[in-house]
Amino acid sequence: MTPSPETDTTAPGSTGQVVVVQTADGPMPTHLWTPPSGSGPGIVLVQEIFGVSGYISQRGRDLSALGYVVLAPEVYWRLPDATIDEDGDVLGQAMGLVQQVDWGLAVADVGAAVEHLRGMIEVTGPVGLVGFCFGGGLAFNVAATTPVDVLVSYYGSALPNLLPLADQVTVPSLHHFGTADAYIPAEAQEQIRQAVTPNGARFETYEGANHAFDNPNPMFHDAEASAAAWAVTVPFLAEHLSSPSV
Template sequence: MAGSDITIHGPDGDFSAYQTGEGPAVIVLQEIFGVNAVMRELCDDYAAQGFTAICPDLFWRIKPGIQITDKTEEEWKQAFDLFSQFDVDAGIKDVAATIAQVRQSGAPKVGAVGYCLGGQLAYLTACRTDADACVGYYCVNIQTLLSEASSISHPLMLHIAGQDEFVPPEAQTQIMDALSEHGLVTIHHYAERDHAFARPGGAHYHAEDANLANARSINFLNDKLK
């Protein structure tokens, strides 16, 4: 399903987003490679499942229009440089602005799903916005943000990779210990998987567990948003 770029009017300026599909809205939160072909294809996949999918360009404050891949060392270096410059708090303001604009356009419910950096943002979206449901895949650094969990007021699902090179075992334990008893949080742990196991074509892609995680996410979003 072909999508198009739209403009989001944020509190600090306008930025672009890729949008496709019809139905309840899902804000798709990017990895560290920008709104690239992988993110656009994910949006198309959510559209095929009956959602309006919107992927905002959250790197716009650094440089608008970033679309790189995970295929070369130079691009990985650029991605980590972008990650180091990224202002998470400003990014969440942009996510909130995207949610608000989508609600104003008439979407009955709005959720969010994020990957890697976007997974962290999905967790914070659950903590800091009025999103109706959020999903985070292999979220980075949320063990440093667990004090915000008390603000979660809508359902949140997390997919944790047991062999995640960017989320060490002690961080995973902190996350699961802190959130497993939270009545609105569902955690799925994939003991043998590494970071980005659900990214098609990625070095750690695992089709079986990616399909399992994605089915869980779709069922969750169908239940909470439709």
């Protein structure tokens, strides 16, 4: 394997190094974070409805610090304007963007990111998926259709509609939900649990936490639940991706 010729030579920053992944419809921008060692197992990091935001970029840096090569695709790349004005109605804007996404194309795009990452010379081990909210459901769908080695889904918002795919997700998987999730209530969470755990999935809940509890925005954040979920996620990934740094 050789380094990808589509890798931009721009120096890495808080949003990572820009890497172009070829899809059936053209080039998709993604963001790459490499570990201090320069190589390791791979993780495709799948965004929330807010795009590859500062929060998602921070999680990319967090994961790369643990020894992973992390690639975050810009799922909104096909949209004519995916800009979110942080001084406006951020949630309303993001909801407007996600409603424009073609789900099937998004699944294919993240699958292309998985294959691209697996082929990079920097990736020396298995490849997994980590997704948040919109990205948690999208990652679940990709795990059902694209070979990966592990899945971590934080409160996957589309999961209630994806349960027919549960038997196709056979890799080790971990699901996080808050018990006070206003978007995915207890009844829906129980349906998800019953669908995924027969295939060996781990299902974790956090008392009193709402939807998007890992997002540091004060509108969403639950510090206790975020820390507890991360403390489960890190060793789970290490176990199934054999990260040398954990």
